[in-house]
Amino acid sequence: MRMLDLNFVRANLELVRNKLRGRGQDPAVLLGDFEALDQRRRDRITEGEQLKAQRNKLSEEVARLKKSGQYAGAVMDRTRTLRARTEELEAAAAESEEQMRAILTRIPNLTRDEVPVGIDERANVEVKRWSTAPEFDFQPKPHWELGEHLGILDLERAAKIAGARFAVYWGDGAKLERALISFMLDVHTREHGYTEVLPPFMVNSKSLFGTGQLPKFADDLFRCVDAEGFEPGKYRDSDHWLIPTAEVPVTNLYREEILDEAKLPISLAAYTPCFRSEAGSYGKDVRGIIRQHQFQKVELVKFTRPEESEAEHEKLTRNAEAILERLGLPYRRMLLCTGDTGFSSAKTFDLEVWLPGQGLYREISSCSNFEAFQARRANIRYKPKGQGKTTLVHTLNGSGLAVGRTWLAILENYQQADGTVRVPEALVSYMGGQRTIAPRQGA
RNA sequence: GGAGAGGUGGCCGAGUGGUUGAUGGCUCCGGUCUUGAAAACCGGCAUACCCGCAAGGGUAUCGGGGGUUCGAAUCCCUCCCUCUCCGCCA
Numbered sequence: 225m226r227m228l229d230l231n232f233v234r235a236n237l238e239l240v241r242n243k244l245r246g247r248g249q250d251p252a253v254l255l256g257d258f259e260a261l262d263q264r265r266r267d268r269i270t271e272g273e274q275l276k277a278q279r280n281k282l283s284e285e286v287a288r289l290k291k292s293g294q295y296a297g298a299v300m301d302r303t304r305t306l307r308a309r310t311e312e313l314e315a316a317a318a319e320s321e322e323q324m325r326a327i328l329t330r331i332p333n334l335t336r337d338e339v340p341v342g343i344d345e346r347a348n349v350e351v352k353r354w355s356t357a358p359e360f361d362f363q364p365k366p367h368w369e370l371g372e373h374l375g376i377l378d379l380e381r382a383a384k385i386a387g388a389r390f391a392v393y394w395g396d397g398a399k400l401e402r403a404l405i406s407f408m409l410d411v412h413t414r415e416h417g418y419t420e421v422l423p424p425f426m427v428n429s430k431s432l433f434g435t436g437q438l439p440k441f442a443d444d445l446f447r448c449v450d451a452e453g454f455e456p457g458k459y460r461d462s463d464h465w466l467i468p469t470a471e472v473p474v475t476n477l478y479r480e481e482i483l484d485e486a487k488l489p490i491s492l493a494a495y496t497p498c499f500r501s502e503a504g505s506y507g508k509d510v511r512g513i514i515r516q517h518q519f520q521k522v523e524l525v526k527f528t529r530p531e532e533s534e535a536e537h538e539k540l541t542r543n544a545e546a547i548l549e550r551l552g553l554p555y556r557r558m559l560l561c562t563g564d565t566g567f568s569s570a571k572t573f574d575l576e577v578w579l580p581g582q583g584l585y586r587e588i589s590s591c592s593n594f595e596a597f598q599a600r601r602a603n604i605r606y607k608p609k610g611q612g613k614t615t616l617v618h619t620l621n622g623s624g625l626a627v628g629r630t631w632l633a634i635l636e637n638y639q640q641a642d643g644t645v646r647v648p649e650a651l652v653s654y655m656g657g658q659r660t661i662a663p664r665q666g667a
Numbered sequence: 668g669g670a671g672a673g674g675u676g677g678c679c680g681a682g683u684g685g686u687u688g689a690u691g692g693c694u695c696c697g698g699u700c701u702u703g704a705a706a707a708c709c710g711g712c713a714u715a716c717c718c719g720c721a722a723g724g725g726u727a728u729c730g731g732g733g734g735u736u737c738g739a740a741u742c743c744c745u746c747c748c749u750c751u752c753c754g755c756c757a
Contacts, residue, residue, distance in 0.1 A: 230716090269717050273726040280726090283738040287685040300737040307737090321716095461731080461747050482677060607677080607695085614677090614714090 228331050229600065230324065234262060243334040246562040248343040254331055261327070265320035272313035279306050326457065329433075330440055332567045333597040339571055342561030348574070349561070354545070355554035357578065362641045366581035367632035368512035371397065373643045375664035377513070388510075389502060389517040391628075395664040396655075400634070400647075401520060403654035404627050405495050408522040408547055412624055416543045418493035418524060423473035425496055426466055430459040431476035434602030436568030436594075437468060443503045444468060446517075466499035470523035471621045478527060479602040483617060485609055489528040489536055493624065496521060513628050514586065520627040526620040527604065530596065533618035537593040541573045544589045544624045550650045553633050554578035556585055570595045573622075577629065581636035588629045591622030 233240050237258060241251035282303045289296040340349050371377025376397025382390040393401055412418040426448065432438040437445060439456035447454060448464040467473055474494050483490070498521050509515035524543060528536045541557070548555045560572040569592035576585035599605070599616040607614050638646040645661040652659055 266717065269726085273717060276727090277725055279737085284686065286737050290685080296737075303737040 228328060228334070228597075230328060233258070233328065233331070240331070240334065243562075244331070246335065246341045247332060247565070248563040249332075255327060258327065261320065261323055265317070265324055268313060268317040268320050272310065272317045275306065275310045275313055279303055279310060282306070322457065329457075329601075333436075333570050333594065335562045335565050335569075336571045336593075339565060340559065340561045341563075343563040345561075345564050347561035348558045348564055351557045351559050351573070353554075353556040354549060355578070356552050357554045358580065358637055360580060364580040364636060364639055365643070366512060367579075367635040370581070370635045370639055370643060370645065371512075371632075373663065374645065374661055376400075376661065379513075387517075389515065391513045391516060396658070396661045397631075399655060399658075400651075400661065401627060401631055403651050404630055404634075405520060405522060407651055407654050408624060408627070409493060409495055411547060411550065412493040412522070412524060412543060416491070416493075416546070418491045418543075421474060421477070421492050421494045423470060423477070423494055423496065424467075425473075425499075426464045427473050427476065428459075428461050429454060429463050429465065430461060431472050431479065431602075432465060433459045434476050434479050435472050435598050436601060437472065440567060444501055446499045446501055467496060468500050469498050469623075470494040470496040470521060471525060474523060474525040475598055475604075475619050475621065476602055478604045481604060482614055483527060483604065483606040485529070485606045488606060488617065489526050489532060492525045494523050494525070496523065513632055516628060519629075522624050522627060524591075524622050524624040527617045528620065529606070529608070530615070530618050533593050533595060533620060536618075537571065537573075537591065537620055540620055540622050540624075541575070541591040544575055544591055544622050547625050547630075548575065548577060548588070551630065551634065551648045552650075553588075553630070553637055553648075555588070566590075566592060568592070568594050568597050570597065575625075577633045579633060579636050581639070586629065586633075587626075588633065589623040589625045592620060594619045594621075 228240070237255075241255070244251045244254055282299055285299050286296045286303070289299065340347055342348070365373075368377065368379070372379075374397070376394050378392040378394055379390075382392040385392075409420055413420050429438055432445070438454075438459065442454060442456070445468055446466040448466070450463045454463065473496070474492050477492075478490075497518050499518050500516075502515060502517060505515060513519075524540055526536050526540055545555070545557070555575050555577045558574045558576060560574055565572045572590055572592040574587050575589040575591070577588040578584075579586050595618050596616040598619045604617050604619065605614040606617050634648060634651075635645050638648060640646065643663070647655050647659050647661065
């Protein structure tokens, strides 16, 4: 189990080192003395296997002797003696393998060459901007004020029943969330060719390894208390973690499978809640519902042939943008720089929605091409026509969209001077014909 | 939770300690035949790693892990998953 292919890393060490530097990471820390470790590993394997070959020969000798009724005791004794030494070498080889595995599973994907080099979001590049930006003749409010005023967003009681970073939606607030989910799924399935799936909201650690959340990002996840704890390097079928995104269960649907080339590309759309511990983001985005332990999301996932993944990445990103456009929400598309691109991704576009209540753009979707990175970890392959060789597929995904952030973007963009909120035209039918969200009676 | 049955290569399915990485069938690939196709026939067809310029050789893998043994797909332990029955439950 590894992330980048060992042979590739070995043959392209300098490239890998450069790509790591591009991400702002120190190759020496991540790779250690790669060549020496690799050489020692190979020496140990070679030696151990030679001994095993010898042992196997002797065992065959025993069989031959016994078959012809001859005495085999002496050979059996020799083999027995070989055993201790063999086991030693095996253990040493296993130790080296583990060292290499630990290194490889922590190397992030190599970013594509067109990804701008930079250490943080300041180096991201704005690719496009789309707007029907609303003009306000009053001071627009942030969504938490609007939500509270309307009686549809209840953060206080959420904190009481679940703790900080949770939300309770009442009345039209709950209805708007549900309308958004249905709207997004309908557009993607009816117009963009995605198949809807409803996966489990918990996954095992093997799945989290497959998409790249484990081992490195265990702290960002909620893990259920199972009999077995978690130790990096040990991935199970039977433990339970809350999903941080539908990407995990949906991409892993085809883990350890060989897909039919005729069915590619496969496009799946899934609604799920997402759970994130948000460790390390204390004090960040504490107001409103920008950053929550639980939020809802409609996720788009694709499995493609390697040569189509770039084109499909653009299509997927356009599919996400279509939702923003249909809802009349101003946004811009950012090409993330090397340092801001996620661990598993080779190239990522973030879509950022305009939030007039706060006067800034906020990420509402992240669309990534993982190329073969996840496919290699999860072992998802297909058999190209004409060649016998099974090949890793490319995987992609993107939010289409984050529902909670869409919800708050609508509040902020469609607010009116009196604090009520207009319902975007595209959602009216999903809201049962309702055109305005007014303060909840009896709130 | 209790009792039982089972997990073998892309798929189906043999195999209960000794040239079994694994019979056979299907799919797939190449070829013969055909105007073309089908059928028929012939041949090929697992993966990873190690050694090697290569040819080739070696090691490991029969759900996962551990054990017994000179030797394990085959025996033992354990975990996971699937199926049947019972109980409980949304």
